[in-house]
Each structure stands twice: as structure tokens, then as C-alpha cells.
Amino acid sequence: MSGSKTDRLMSGIQPTGHVHIGNYEGAIANWATLQDEYRSFYSIVDYHAVTVEYPVEELPGRVLDMATWLLAAGIDPERATVFVQSDVTRHTELGWLFNTVTPMGELGRMTQFKEKSKAHTSNINVGLFDYPVLQAADILIYRASVVPVGEDQAQHLELSRDIARA
Numbered sequence: 525m526s527g528s529k530t531d532r533l534m535s536g537i538q539p540t541g542h543v544h545i546g547n548y549e550g551a552i553a554n555w556a557t558l559q560d561e562y563r564s565f566y567s568i569v570d571y572h573a574v575t576v577e578y579p580v581e582e583l584p585g586r587v588l589d590m591a592t593w594l595l596a597a598g599i600d601p602e603r604a605t606v607f608v609q610s611d612v613t614r615h616t617e618l619g620w621l622f623n624t625v626t627p628m629g630e631l632g633r634m635t636q637f638k639e640k641s642k643a644h645t646s647n648i649n650v651g652l653f654d655y656p657v658l659q660a661a662d663i664l665i666y667r668a669s670v671v672p673v674g675e676d677q678a679q680h681l682e683l684s685r686d687i688a689r690a
Contacts, residue, residue: 532670565668587608634656663684
């Protein structure tokens with residue numbers, strides 16, 4: 525990727541536990557480099573993290589741990605915006621509006637929803653189903669033209685484009 529500081533980049537990471545080499549190599553180390561190429565927005569996406577069962581009492585500590593990891597890995601708040609998703613109410617407000625233009629059939633086709641539903645049979649919830657709509661809000665609220673995501677999120681990006689058009 526090669527961009528300019530006028531191009532906006534948005535990406536998020538869930539505070540779901542201990543950072544592992546996959547998180548570091550796949551996202552965090554990349555973000556440290558990309559913050560010099562783009563106007564970068566990096567979010568600790570705590571609302572996305574609560575779509576599967578988790579120890580509620582651990583979430584605040586996990587958010588703090590993730591913020592610590594991001595800063596330790598070289599994400600510089602002077603060169604990139606780093607924030608916690610739930611601290612910016614516009615994410616859920618825009619997500620709600622996007623719900624009104626997103627067909628349920630499109631959400632039902634999302635591979636990640638199907639896979640996570642199989643893995644978490646006792647907790648198939650609306651948040652898990654609606655995850656891509658909130659992700660679209662996360663991206664579009666910053667008018668991001670660059671969204672580095674894993675392969676498992678590519679289908680969500682396509683849906684984000686459709687939602688933006690609607």
C-alpha cells in the first residue's frame with residue numbers, strides 16, 4: 525500500500541484476550557508503518573468484541589491492555605488517531621441508520637456469521653448477525669478509502685460498499 529496523508533485509513537482490533545503473533549504480524553505492526561502513509565484511525569472495537577460470550581468483568585482490562593500493545597508497538601497518537609469504539613457514539617448511531625437500508629438476506633449470507641453461529645451455538649445473537657453493519661459505520665464515519673482487514677473480513681467490506689451506496 526502506498527498512499528498519501530490525504531487518504532484516510534480505518535481499521536479496528538477486538539480486545540478479546542492476549543495479543544498473539546498473528547495479531548501483531550497481521551495488523552498491529554502493519555498499522556505502525558501505515559500511520560506515516562495515511563491519515564490513520566485505529567480503533568479498539570469493544571462493541572464488536574461483545575458479539576460472542578466473554579467474561580464481562582475482564583473487558584475494561586482487555587481494552588487497556590490492547591491500547592498498551594498498540595502504543596508499545598509504535599502507534600503514535602501524534603501521527604494516528606487511536607480510540608475506543610464505544611467512546612464515539614456516532615458509530616452506533618450511524619450503525620442504526622445503516623440498519624434501515626441493509627437487507628437481512630445480505631447479512632444472513634455473511635460467512636463469518638455462519639461460522640461464528642456454529643462455534644457459539646448457545647449465543648447466536650442479533651449483534652453477531654448485525655456485526656457487518658456496525659463495521660460499515662466504523663469505516664464510513666471516517667470516510668476511509670483504505671481499510672486493511674484480514675481475508676475473513678473481505679465479504680464485510682463488500683457489504684460496506686453496498687451500504688454506502690444505499
